[in-house]
Amino acid sequence: MLNRKTEWKTSSRQAVGGAGNEPAASAAAPRRRTLPRLLSSSPPRRKRRHRLLEMTPRSAHVISTRSWAMPVIMCLLGILTVKVFFLSRSDEYVSSSRVQEMVEVEVQRRVQQQVSLLNSEPHTLPSEERGPAVANNFPPTADLSEKDRMRVLVTGGAGFVGSHLVDALMKMGHDVIVLDNFFTGRQKNVQHWIGHPSFHLITHDVVEPIKLEVDQIYHLACPASPPHYQYNPIKTIKTSTQGTLNMLGLAKRTGARMLLTSTSEVYGDPEEHPQRETYWGNVNPIGPRACYDEGKRVAETMMYAYENQGEMEVRVARIFNTFGPRMHPNDGRVVSNFIIQAIQGKDITIYGDGSQTRSFQYVDDLVRGLIALMNNNYSGPVNIGNPDEYTVKDFAELIKSSTESTSKIIFMDGTKDDPNKRKPDITLAKKELGWEPTVAVKDGLVETIKYFRGELKKTGEIIPTGPDASKPRNFADPDPPRQLRSP
Ligand SMILES: NC(=O)c1ccc[n+]([C@@H]2O[C@H](COP(=O)([O-])OP(=O)(O)OC[C@H]3O[C@@H](n4cnc5c(N)ncnc54)[C@H](O)[C@@H]3O)[C@@H](O)[C@H]2O)c1
Numbered sequence: 001m002l003n004r005k006t007e008w009k010t011s012s013r014q015a016v017g018g019a020g021n022e023p024a025a026s027a028a029a030p031r032r033r034t035l036p037r038l039l040s041s042s043p044p045r046r047k048r049r050h051r052l053l054e055m056t057p058r059s060a061h062v063i064s065t066r067s068w069a070m071p072v073i074m075c076l077l078g079i080l081t082v083k084v085f086f087l088s089r090s091d092e093y094v095s096s097s098r099v100q101e102m103v104e105v106e107v108q109r110r111v112q113q114q115v116s117l118l119n120s121e122p123h124t125l126p127s128e129e130r131g132p133a134v135a136n137n138f139p140p141t142a143d144l145s146e147k148d149r150m151r152v153l154v155t156g157g158a159g160f161v162g163s164h165l166v167d168a169l170m171k172m173g174h175d176v177i178v179l180d181n182f183f184t185g186r187q188k189n190v191q192h193w194i195g196h197p198s199f200h201l202i203t204h205d206v207v208e209p210i211k212l213e214v215d216q217i218y219h220l221a222c223p224a225s226p227p228h229y230q231y232n233p234i235k236t237i238k239t240s241t242q243g244t245l246n247m248l249g250l251a252k253r254t255g256a257r258m259l260l261t262s263t264s265e266v267y268g269d270p271e272e273h274p275q276r277e278t279y280w281g282n283v284n285p286i287g288p289r290a291c292y293d294e295g296k297r298v299a300e301t302m303m304y305a306y307e308n309q310g311e312m313e314v315r316v317a318r319i320f321n322t323f324g325p326r327m328h329p330n331d332g333r334v335v336s337n338f339i340i341q342a343i344q345g346k347d348i349t350i351y352g353d354g355s356q357t358r359s360f361q362y363v364d365d366l367v368r369g370l371i372a373l374m375n376n377n378y379s380g381p382v383n384i385g386n387p388d389e390y391t392v393k394d395f396a397e398l399i400k401s402s403t404e405s406t407s408k409i410i411f412m413d414g415t416k417d418d419p420n421k422r423k424p425d426i427t428l429a430k431k432e433l434g435w436e437p438t439v440a441v442k443d444g445l446v447e448t449i450k451y452f453r454g455e456l457k458k459t460g461e462i463i464p465t466g467p468d469a470s471k472p473r474n475f476a477d478p479d480p481p482r483q484l485r486s487p
Pocket residue numbers: 155156157158159160161162179180181182183184185186204205206207219220221222223224225239243261262263264318319320321322323328
């Protein structure tokens with residue numbers, strides 16, 4: 001070993017010393033692989049290093065280590081293979097394909113459990129909670145011919161007005177698609193149609209585009225009560241602008257006629273009374289109500305821009321205050337608040353001195369008006385409302401007597417930009433649509449009071465929403481969606 005080391009050093013030195021390509025020196029050198037020769041040879045670097053190792057004392061150790069390592073490794077591998085073999089035959093071992101199989105079986109079991117729950121549930125629930133109809137007990141629908149039946153999209157169809165419109169369209173025999181993000185809408189409003197082959201419910205936000213095949217679009221999606229639309233004003237603006245653009249895009253692509261539910265709020269605090277469609281309005285563009293009022297005004301603008309530019313068919317309904325069953329108990333609107341306060345014997349709160357006027361129409365009249373407008377040739381904006389005008393104070397008195405309540409009427413500070421007067425001129429609707437309201441306010445109130453009494457019975461106390469911006473309250477919903485009920 002020592003000799004080899006010395007030789008190595010010597011030959012290295014020689015090689016360095018004779019770097020001048022001296023043939024004599026090369027010839028004299030022993031025929032042994034020296035470092036310079038190794039470096040000048042051509043094999044790849046790794047191979048060279050390997051050879052170099054072989055020349056060192058360490059290489060002997062490596063080689064000797066390898067000589068006993070191989071059998072040991074082989075032996076270990078053998079033991080491992082035998083162990084795996086026995087394990088695979090024992091109960092403890094579960095292969096990946098077996099795991100997948102077990103997961104699939106479990107998923108199937110849970111799906112079956114849910115399905116049988118859904119099938120059995122309506123029969124096990126008390127009839128009062130079941131809602132008006134379930135599964136094969138739908139309200140009657142007309143049998144329209146293929147040629148007359150349309151696919152009708154109702155955005156905001158799970159809301160107060162939307163759900164009544166859906167009822168009417170379903171009863172007429174159309175295929176109805178409800179699209180709603182459930183911000184203020186509730187599934188219980190359309191619960192009685194779930195499972196009907198002509199009814200489809202899509203949870204979707206109109207601010208996002210959607211592709212559907214439809215013949216008509218009623219575009220209602222937008223919160224309508226001031227505390228709710230003021231809760232997230234930017235979202236309200238987006239809903240009225242981007243949401244309407246998306247629906248217009250859909251209408252244009254499918255060739256569908258589209259109706260927008262605009263509002264009497266486009267007249268703002270009006271200087272003309274009663275308000276005709278020709279009146280341009282008096283809206284504060286930066287006030288707390290602007291997100292809704294201006295949003296609807298822009299939506300109208302877009303409707304007519306598309307009509308003029310895109311040869312589309314559009315309809316615009318300017319809706320005045322509407323009331324009826326399925327109003328959200330916490331929407332903070334005049335009718336719902338007064339009724340809830342009156343039947344609970346709480347103070348009836350008027351914001352302002354109560355001299356401001358409102359005209360209220362029953363929801364059935366509105367729905368008739370919307371359908372008449374959609375299917376009419378007149379395409380300009382049309383007021384849909386009941387000209388039966390009340391001061392807010394008189395209306396509070398009417399609610400108090402209709403509910404036989406002992407509540408006190410109290411007055412609070414007025415709210416900003418609250419319109420002073422509101423009454424529709426419906427000459428145009430009468431002329432063009434042959435439409436006018438037929439339900440007297442007092443009769444409509446009977447139905448609405450009955451509805452609120454029912455809500456109160458199911459939920460217990462209801463605290464009405466004040467005028468400040470607030471999120472729709474999801475208090476214990478008396479009729480949660482069927483899927484979510486526990487067994
Ligand atoms: N009820 C009235 O007195 C009245 C008066 C004037 C105009 N309007 C208009 O009629 C329409 C319906 O009003 P309503 O009283 O039924 O109100 P509502 O709040 O009960 O219904 C609105 C529906 O739209 C849904 N919605 C809101 N934002 C949405 C979004 N971004 N995407 C999808 N769905 C969304 C809500 O969840 C709800 O189901 C609204 O366009 C409203 O501006 C109503």
